[in-house]
Amino acid sequence: MSLQQLTMNEADTARVEAVLARWPGAQRDALIPILQEVQEHCGYLPREAMLRISRHLDLPASKVFGVATFYNQFRFQAPGRHRIQVCRGTACHVKGSAAVLEALCRHLKIRPGQTTRDGMFSLEVVACIGACGLAPVIAVDGEFHAGVTPDAVAGILARCGEPEVRHA
Amino acid sequence: MPTISINEHEVEAREGETVLDACERHGVRIPTLCHLKHLTPTGACRLCVVEVEGQRALVPSCAWPVADGMKVRTHSARAIEARRVVVELLLANHPDECLYCNRNTDCDLRGLAAELGVQGRRFFGAKLERKKDAGSPAIIRDPAKCILCGRCVRVCEEVQGVGCLDFIGRGSATTVGPALDQGLNVSSCVNCGQCLLVCPTGALSEHTATPTVLAALADPERTVVVQHAPAVALTLGEEFGLKPGADVAGLLNAALRRLGFARVYETAFAADLTVMEEASELVKRLREDGPLPMFTSCSPGWIKYVEQSYPEYIPNLSTCKSPQMMLGALLKSPRAAMAGLDPGRLFSVSIMPCVAKKFEAARPELHTEGVPDVDAVLTTRELVGLLRQRGLDLARLAPEPADDPFGTRSTAGRLFAGSGGVMESALRTAHWLLTGQEPPELRVQAVRAGDGVRECRVLVAGLELGAAVVSGLGQAKALLAQVRAGRRDLHFIEVMTCPGGCLNGGGQVRAASAESLRARQQALYALDRDGALRTAHGNESIRRLYDEFLGAPLGEASHRYLHTHYAPREVVR
Numbered sequence: 238m239s240l241q242q243l244t245m246n247e248a249d250t251a252r253v254e255a256v257l258a259r260w261p262g263a264q265r266d267a268l269i270p271i272l273q274e275v276q277e278h279c280g281y282l283p284r285e286a287m288l289r290i291s292r293h294l295d296l297p298a299s300k301v302f303g304v305a306t307f308y309n310q311f312r313f314q315a316p317g318r319h320r321i322q323v324c325r326g327t328a329c330h331v332k333g334s335a336a337v338l339e340a341l342c343r344h345l346k347i348r349p350g351q352t353t354r355d356g357m358f359s360l361e362v363v364a365c366i367g368a369c370g371l372a373p374v375i376a377v378d379g380e381f382h383a384g385v386t387p388d389a390v391a392g393i394l395a396r397c398g399e400p401e402v403r404h405a
Numbered sequence: 406m407p408t409i410s411i412n413e414h415e416v417e418a419r420e421g422e423t424v425l426d427a428c429e430r431h432g433v434r435i436p437t438l439c440h441l442k443h444l445t446p447t448g449a450c451r452l453c454v455v456e457v458e459g460q461r462a463l464v465p466s467c468a469w470p471v472a473d474g475m476k477v478r479t480h481s482a483r484a485i486e487a488r489r490v491v492v493e494l495l496l497a498n499h500p501d502e503c504l505y506c507n508r509n510t511d512c513d514l515r516g517l518a519a520e521l522g523v524q525g526r527r528f529f530g531a532k533l534e535r536k537k538d539a540g541s542p543a544i545i546r547d548p549a550k551c552i553l554c555g556r557c558v559r560v561c562e563e564v565q566g567v568g569c570l571d572f573i574g575r576g577s578a579t580t581v582g583p584a585l586d587q588g589l590n591v592s593s594c595v596n597c598g599q600c601l602l603v604c605p606t607g608a609l610s611e612h613t614a615t616p617t618v619l620a621a622l623a624d625p626e627r628t629v630v631v632q633h634a635p636a637v638a639l640t641l642g643e644e645f646g647l648k649p650g651a652d653v654a655g656l657l658n659a660a661l662r663r664l665g666f667a668r669v670y671e672t673a674f675a676a677d678l679t680v681m682e683e684a685s686e687l688v689k690r691l692r693e694d695g696p697l698p699m700f701t702s703c704s705p706g707w708i709k710y711v712e713q714s715y716p717e718y719i720p721n722l723s724t725c726k727s728p729q730m731m732l733g734a735l736l737k738s739p740r741a742a743m744a745g746l747d748p749g750r751l752f753s754v755s756i757m758p759c760v761a762k763k764f765e766a767a768r769p770e771l772h773t774e775g776v777p778d779v780d781a782v783l784t785t786r787e788l789v790g791l792l793r794q795r796g797l798d799l800a801r802l803a804p805e806p807a808d809d810p811f812g813t814r815s816t817a818g819r820l821f822a823g824s825g826g827v828m829e830s831a832l833r834t835a836h837w838l839l840t841g842q843e844p845p846e847l848r849v850q851a852v853r854a855g856d857g858v859r860e861c862r863v864l865v866a867g868l869e870l871g872a873a874v875v876s877g878l879g880q881a882k883a884l885l886a887q888v889r890a891g892r893r894d895l896h897f898i899e900v901m902t903c904p905g906g907c908l909n910g911g912g913q914v915r916a917a918s919a920e921s922l923r924a925r926q927q928a929l930y931a932l933d934r935d936g937a938l939r940t941a942h943g944n945e946s947i948r949r950l951y952d953e954f955l956g957a958p959l960g961e962a963s964h965r966y967l968h969t970h971y972a973p974r975e976v977v978r
């Protein structure tokens with residue numbers, strides 16, 4: 238990747254600047270809250286934003302990236318049009334959520350935390366979403382799907398209104 | 406002073422020292438992987454565990470302070486077994502590539518496995534699948550061989566103040582690399598190679614030029630010439646059983662001829678030339694209002710650091726090329742024809758104590774009409790490999806002189822090998838330029854090797870000159886902060902990227918002890934003390950070069966061949 242490709246769009250740039258404006262003279266200990274705020278406003282952590290934060294805190298960019306990638310809560314790709322969340326609570330795990338997740342990864346050709354190349358789907362693993370009775374459960378754009386099996390995954394994706402869902 | 410018992414022997418320990426240090430001082434070696442002297446202990450690898458009476462669990466000796474009455478057992482069956490398990494776990498997902506690995510003869514991990522008696526695989530993990538990062542002209546990163554000890558991370562941040570590397574991700578997916586997981590070539594890495602010196606495995610290594618050099622040597626159409634830097638001749642001997650600091654410049658000239666190089670030069674000659682140009686530049690800046698302070702420019706890691714992090718100080722960098730590049734340019738200039746060389750067929754190799762010199766030689770500003778002035782750079786380590794491959798035992802050769810017309814060098818030029826050397830040599834010649842007389846005392850003790858920033862004031866021709874010397878970019882950064890904050894009493898600042906200078910360069914043989922480093926330094930000062938020719942301006946060959954080819958320092962020809970320019974650089978940082 239060349240340096241130019243790091244540039245974020247104007248809207249995100251404005252959002253990042255707005256966050257940083259609230260943290261004048263901030264130091265290293267402000268890194269995590271700043272990362273959280275940027276993600277809240279941009280939906281993810283654009284690469285350029287991390288470089289901008291590193292300047293603001295006078296920290297090497299490697300340290301910002303190191304911290305950001307250490308925590309599961311941060312995303313590094315813009316969320317897709319449809320957001321798929323897979324519950325990894327104990328109940329779901331017992332009922333086979335790992336296989337469901339694997340099927341999703343296979344169909345979408347991405348890993349948790351990533352977005353499909355066409356920007357349609359993003360995949361996340363989340364802590365218990367509190368619907369243990371429905372295990373294993375996934376949420377698509379906030380809507381729960383109960384008792385999901387790996388075989389059901391293709392159908393759920395297709396019902397998101399996409400004309401063609403890619404198959405592995 | 407606390408008294409502790411190490412393996413049933415009572416010894417005196419020092420207040421506040423670690424168990425590891427106390428043991429080492431008393432002749433008990435405990436293996437380590439993540440530990441680095443003088444840097445933050447992390448206790449990450451747990452290879453250094455020992456039994457301490459009263460502690461249920463084994464404790465990491467590198468991060469455990471001594472206490473009066475403490476009873477330590479360093480090599481109990483339990484401690485050894487724990488260490489073996491640590492190594493076996495590290496090997497569980499490690500590529501079994503020792504035979505083909507750049508570290509096959511001096512890998513710490515491999516050595517520890519042997520030492521601890523690991524003879525088979527007990528733990529099986531999925532092999533690490535990680536892409537090599539080979540985009541940098543200087544350094545190759547092979548994260549599959551990384552054991553996450555974090556040494557490179559700490560050296561880069563704590564010693565060099567660069568902070569190019571860090572841990573990325575977590576758990577079994579963790580790697581160590583530059584920001585955004587990008588290549589080193591677009592990162593803030595200054596190619597100093599200090600991380601290569603401390604990496605215990607083959608995860609970090611120089612981008613080797615050995616095959617290119619061998620191919621050139623085998624090509625009958627090519628005339629292959631070579632230069633070697635002054636710091637190489639003071640370290641190479643250690644690898645051939647000579648005592649640390651042995652001066653093998655003459656032996657190396659002989660060995661290089663036997664490798665097939667058509668002409669052999671010492672970079673120290675070009676260092677003399679650098680002194681002439683740089684001292685003249687300093688005098689000019691003093692007389693014509695700056696910009697001051699002037700920073701030395703022979704250390705390519707420092708140059709890149711300024712370009713990417715302190716571009717406002719680019720005008721303060723001396724425009725002098727480094728000695729390597731000055732000689733490189735001369736060798737491809739019409740002057741080389743006088744030495745009977747055909748610039749069109751010339752393949753110019755340099756042997757450097759440095760990894761960043763590979764990057765420097767690849768800089769487009771240092772090409773003449775698209776042709777690089779130096780075609781290939783080998784580190785001291787690569788040279789050792791080449792000599793071994795050709796069965797040359799340095800210690801058994803007879804010394805030979807370098808080739809003319811660049812054959813004579815002063816000890817001032819050789820001083821470039823150590824921190825403070827450029828300053829000292831330039832001050833000698835600046836004095837002569839300003840007064841027309843030799844300085845009353847050639848030695849400038851105040852800037853000679855030592856820890857920390859060295860400063861001195863010299864009075865020359867009624868002019869008070871403030872000089873400072875730093876090595877290691879962490880120190881340079883601190884001094885720069887003072888200059889930025891308004892210090893005005895410094896006129897000339899020498900910066901060498903590696904702590905201690907080129908004698909401790911990132912391309913030198915690994916595992917140099919503090920003692921051998923000191924021996925190298927002392928040898929350097931001894932050869933200057935005993936030298937017959939101790940100033941660059943006193944060098945007859947340099948004078949002839951000006952008379953017959955260059956004209957005067959800072960003149961038009963000098964400008965073309967010996968000076969360059971720098972520009973702000975965008976990197977991921």
Ligand code: SF4
Pocket residue numbers: 499500501502503504506507508509512513514515550606607608
């Ligand atoms: S790094 Fe060491 S253990 Fe790993 S392949 Fe290379 S020599 Fe072998």
Ligand code: SF4
Pocket residue numbers: 544557560561565567568569570593594595596597598599600601
């Ligand atoms: S070569 Fe120097 S700057 Fe580059 S990563 Fe290693 S220690 Fe850091």
Ligand code: SF4
Pocket residue numbers: 550551552553554555556557558581603604605606608609
């Ligand atoms: S690259 Fe080398 S020094 Fe750095 S963490 Fe990995 S093994 Fe350690």
Ligand code: FES
Pocket residue numbers: 436437438439440447448449450451452453454465466467468
């Ligand atoms: S060397 Fe002590 S924990 Fe790694």
